[in-house]
Amino acid sequence: xxxxxxxxxxxxxxxxxxxxxxxxxxxxxxxxxxxxxxxxxxxxxxxxxxxxxxxxxxxxxxxxxxxxxxxxxxxxxxxxxxxxxxxxxxxxxxxxxxxxxxxxxxxxxxxxxxxxxxxxxxxxxxxxxxxxxxxxxxxxxxxxxxxx
Amino acid sequence: xxxxxxxxxxxxxxxxxxxxxxxxxxxxxxxxxxxxxxxxxxxxxxxxxxxxxxxxxxxxxxxxxxxxxxxxxxxxxxxxxxxxxxxxxxxxxxxxxxxxxxxxxxxxxxxxxxxxxxxxxxxxxxxxxxxxxxxxxxxxxxxxxxxxxxxxxxxxxxxxxxxxxxxxxxxxxxxxxxxxxxxxxxxxxxxxxxxxxxxxxxxxxxxxxxxxxxxxxxxxxxxxxxxxxxxxxxxxxxxxxxxxxxxxxxxxxxxxxxxxxxxxxxxxxxxxxxxxxxxxxxxxxxxxxxxxxxxxxxxxxxxxxxxxxxxxxxxxxxxxxxxxxxxxxxxxxxxxxxxxxxxxxxxxxxxxxxxxxxxxxxxxxxxxxxxxxxxxxxxxxxxxxxxxxxxxxxxxxxxxxxxxxxxxxxxxxxxxxxxxxxxxxxxxxxxxxxxxxxxxxxxxx
Numbered sequence: 001x002x003x004x005x006x007x008x009x010x011x012x013x014x015x016x017x018x019x020x021x022x023x024x025x026x027x028x029x030x031x032x033x034x035x036x037x038x039x040x041x042x043x044x045x046x047x048x049x050x051x052x053x054x055x056x057x058x059x060x061x062x063x064x065x066x067x068x069x070x071x072x073x074x075x076x077x078x079x080x081x082x083x084x085x086x087x088x089x090x091x092x093x094x095x096x097x098x099x100x101x102x103x104x105x106x107x108x109x110x111x112x113x114x115x116x117x118x119x120x121x122x123x124x125x126x127x128x129x130x131x132x133x134x135x136x137x138x139x140x141x142x143x144x145x146x147x148x
Numbered sequence: 149x150x151x152x153x154x155x156x157x158x159x160x161x162x163x164x165x166x167x168x169x170x171x172x173x174x175x176x177x178x179x180x181x182x183x184x185x186x187x188x189x190x191x192x193x194x195x196x197x198x199x200x201x202x203x204x205x206x207x208x209x210x211x212x213x214x215x216x217x218x219x220x221x222x223x224x225x226x227x228x229x230x231x232x233x234x235x236x237x238x239x240x241x242x243x244x245x246x247x248x249x250x251x252x253x254x255x256x257x258x259x260x261x262x263x264x265x266x267x268x269x270x271x272x273x274x275x276x277x278x279x280x281x282x283x284x285x286x287x288x289x290x291x292x293x294x295x296x297x298x299x300x301x302x303x304x305x306x307x308x309x310x311x312x313x314x315x316x317x318x319x320x321x322x323x324x325x326x327x328x329x330x331x332x333x334x335x336x337x338x339x340x341x342x343x344x345x346x347x348x349x350x351x352x353x354x355x356x357x358x359x360x361x362x363x364x365x366x367x368x369x370x371x372x373x374x375x376x377x378x379x380x381x382x383x384x385x386x387x388x389x390x391x392x393x394x395x396x397x398x399x400x401x402x403x404x405x406x407x408x409x410x411x412x413x414x415x416x417x418x419x420x421x422x423x424x425x426x427x428x429x430x431x432x433x434x435x436x437x438x439x440x441x442x443x444x445x446x447x448x449x450x451x452x453x454x455x456x457x458x459x460x461x462x463x464x465x466x467x468x469x470x471x472x473x474x475x476x477x478x479x480x481x482x483x484x485x486x487x488x489x490x491x492x493x494x495x496x497x498x499x500x501x502x503x504x505x506x507x508x509x510x511x512x513x514x515x516x517x518x519x520x521x522x523x524x525x526x527x528x529x530x531x532x533x534x535x536x537x538x539x540x541x542x543x544x545x546x547x548x549x550x551x552x553x554x555x556x557x558x559x560x561x562x563x564x565x566x567x568x569x570x571x572x573x574x575x576x577x578x579x580x581x582x583x584x585x586x587x588x589x590x591x592x593x
Binding site for chain 2: 091
């Protein structure tokens with residue numbers, strides 16, 4: 001993700017706030033059924049910044065998604081910031097859930113983050129299975145690998 | 149976005165359509181143009197359906213609604229029994245060892261070849277080769293023809309073809325310097341016959357067609373297309389993977405040189421496929437795989453290959469799977485009656501009309517005579533979002549490019565959703581699917 005020929009978003013673009021994992025968990029445990037969980041996922045995706053078409057390039061693409069997903073990373077003062085987008089609404093919302101756990105966090109915090117336990121708590125464990133084509137696994141891996 | 153009524157999972161059967169009471173257009177009652185299915189066909193269908201144990205399950209409390217038969221069909225109990233019976237009683241390698249078990253196993257295995265000869269109306273039993281699936285069958289032909297293809301030879305490929313009927317020909321072209329030319333589809337998503345006739349003037353060496361498009365369900369007039377290709381001296385291959393579970397086949401009538409399909413899309417097991425080849429063409433194929441079973445004599449100086457069909461079946465074949473396939477053929481010969489074929493067509497037409505009635509659904513290549521498949525997108529929504537939300541309700545459909553990227557490119561699509569039916573699908577499945585899609589529409593639009 002650090003290819004010098006790759007277009008990069010500006011530093012300012014990386015500075016946006018996300019709901020933290022605890023707030024998200026509270027929000028999702030309140031959802032009475034799948035409809036509400038997925039409505040919340042899509043609302044979460046809607047609140048995230050979008051990547052402009054020139055940043056939606058193959059070099060930033062996360063493999064393993066049936067939909068297209070792109071991710072950028074910035075490390076600043078020991079914290080890791082991400083900009084990510086997808087052309088599918090549910091995947092973008094799932095990205096929002098990952099960002100809740102990783103965006104603006106230190107390497108140590110990101111390294112101890114356990115996506116499996118997290119998505120289980122959210123009532124979305126099925127979405128993280130490696131056999132799924134939503135690419136959530138690859139996105140979680142990409143966020144972690146960016147810190148190494 | 150309005151809140152869709154929550155279904156009560158364990159009771160979602162026919163009454164699931166109550167969840168879309170606010171969508172009069174998606175009501176469970178068939179509209180006047182889609183009156184469907186005599187009770188006779190429905191009774192037959194119910195009897196057939198009861199033979200498929202996998203269909204009888206709940207997913208997160210929702211009854212499974214399996215509309216992904218084009219990817220793989222479910223298996224009737226008789227196929228499962230045939231394979232279990234083989235392993236429990238007859239398991240031995242075929243064509244080897246002078247013992248009773250091997251003789252029994254060989255007899256059962258070779259009996260399926262006879263069954264297939266009759267099923268396809270092939271002239272000779274040696275024209276039936278067992279493979280591991282459609283993909284292997286096509287690879288076997290494309291590799292086997294290498295010596296017969298020269299630089300500059302033209303290979304025509306159906307633009308609606310599955311990747312399995314594209315990539316092996318590209319590899320053949322790489323080996324030989326042959327040139328691949330796609331046969332375009334017209335605006336309505338049918339093979340463009342006039343463009344095809346123009347391409348045939350190039351005197352192609354090989355013409356690779358699909359019988360039924362796996363992504364759209366459109367059906368090609370294969371007998372006519374083959375006749376045109378043969379008039380120009382081409383070798384013809386027809387991919388029948390999506391046809392074999394639905395149509396009554398007759399390779400003599402189609403008159404192609406090769407016809408290929410998989411067991412698992414015709415209610416048989418995975419891991420077994422069929423290559424039918426006209427004897428004289430088949431006999432000239434160089435074997436893709438060499439080794440045991442396919443030889444006449446081996447020495448370190450020279451090896452002599454055996455004769456058809458063994459020459460193209462190197463190694464221990466998928467014996468239990470072939471026997472399972474035999475049971476699937478018996479199943480089809482008993483149950484895929486003209487009435488049931490008509491019922492499948494009615495279901496496809498009902499599915500198309502209910503999708504149109506739901507509104508904001510784009511259908512692709514939807515014709516009255518489509519086989520097994522309806523391709524669609526919901527408004528401008530991503531097919532993956534639609535697929536995930538349908539999956540939440542126990543609906544199994546495939547969403548993606550359907551291994552037909554060139555076709556998706558010619559439709560200017562990234563992908564689409566595909567609902568596909570089988571011999572066990574009933575009207576209730578369609579109604580549940582439409583109700584589920586209505587709630588997806590509520591969530592997304």
